[in-house]
Amino acid sequence: GAGVSQSPSNKVTEKGKDVELRCDPISGHTALYWYRQSLGQGLEFLIYFQGNSAPDKSGLPSDRFSAERTGGSVSTLTIQRTQQEDSAVYLCASSLQGAWHEQYFGPGTRLTVT
Amino acid sequence: AQSVSQHNHHVILSEAASLELGCNYSYGGTVNLFWYVQYPGQHLQLLLKYFSGDPLVKGIKGFEAEFIKSKFSFNLRKPSVQWSDTAEYFCAVNANNAGNMLTFGGGTRLMVKP
Numbered sequence: 001g002a003g004v005s006q007s008p009s010n011k012v013t014e015k016g017k018d019v020e021l022r023c024d025p026i027s028g029h030t031a032l033y034w035y036r037q038s039l040g041q042g043l044e045f046l047i048y049f050q051g052n053s054a055p056d057k058s059g060l061p062s063d064r065f066s067a068e069r070t071g072g073s074v075s076t077l078t079i080q081r082t083q084q085e086d087s088a089v090y091l092c093a094s095s096l097q098g099a100w101h102e103q104y105f106g107p108g109t110r111l112t113v114t
Numbered sequence: 115a116q117s118v119s120q121h122n123h124h125v126i127l128s129e130a131a132s133l134e135l136g137c138n139y140s141y142g143g144t145v146n147l148f149w150y151v152q153y154p155g156q157h158l159q160l161l162l163k164y165f166s167g168d169p170l171v172k173g174i175k176g177f178e179a180e181f182i183k184s185k186f187s188f189n190l191r192k193p194s195v196q197w198s199d200t201a202e203y204f205c206a207v208n209a210n211n212a213g214n215m216l217t218f219g220g221g222t223r224l225m226v227k228p
Binding site for chain 2 (some may be wrong): 003013033035041042043044045048050055059079091093095098099100102103105106107108
């Protein structure tokens with residue numbers, strides 16, 4: 001079946017602009033995660049959605065970052081007033097409920113803020 | 115908060131050499147442990163995972179890892195590497211009281227020379 005898809009694959013934006021990144025999880029996966037991979041660093045957790053529960057936003061680096069998940073499926077990560085330090089690859093993953101289930105990762109969106 | 119350390123940032127091996135990549139975590143409670151791999155141009159994918167039971171776990175492509183609780187370690191091993199193992203390897207930890215998100219190490223880039 002189809003894996004996790006993300007769009008766009010690449011995004012170049014000017015400092016100060018807002019951007020929206022989209023994630024389509026695997027059908028039937030109730031858990032959805034956003035991570036960020038900055039140059040030379042590992043993956044950093046951003047936010048986690050599980051079913052209809054309130055999302056865990058503990059990893060969001062600032063209030064310029066927000067995310068929503070509509071209808072328990074597609075998710076959008078929004079970064080307002082982008083800064084150069086926001087440049088990174090943003091990865092989305094989905095899984096069945098429960099920490100023991102494998103997280104399936106999408107291809108990522110490479111964001112470059114000029 | 116838990117953290118994960120991968121002390122080897124870059125490893126270069128010749129084919130048929132043995133591999134061991136270190137992973138240490140800093141959390142004293144119950145943990146779930148993972149190794150993910152990212153081949154060039156591909157998505158992150160799961161190599162293996164440990165939740166409970168036999169501390170020696172076997173994954174895909176001949177990889178295995180051993181959980182040593184007393185050392186807070188989960189090192190990845192392969193007795194004989196191949197050129198196709200060239201990739202970046204990430205160790206990740208889920209702490210049982212921290213939701214389902216993963217905390218990743220900084221990654222180890224492995225290059226296998228033919």
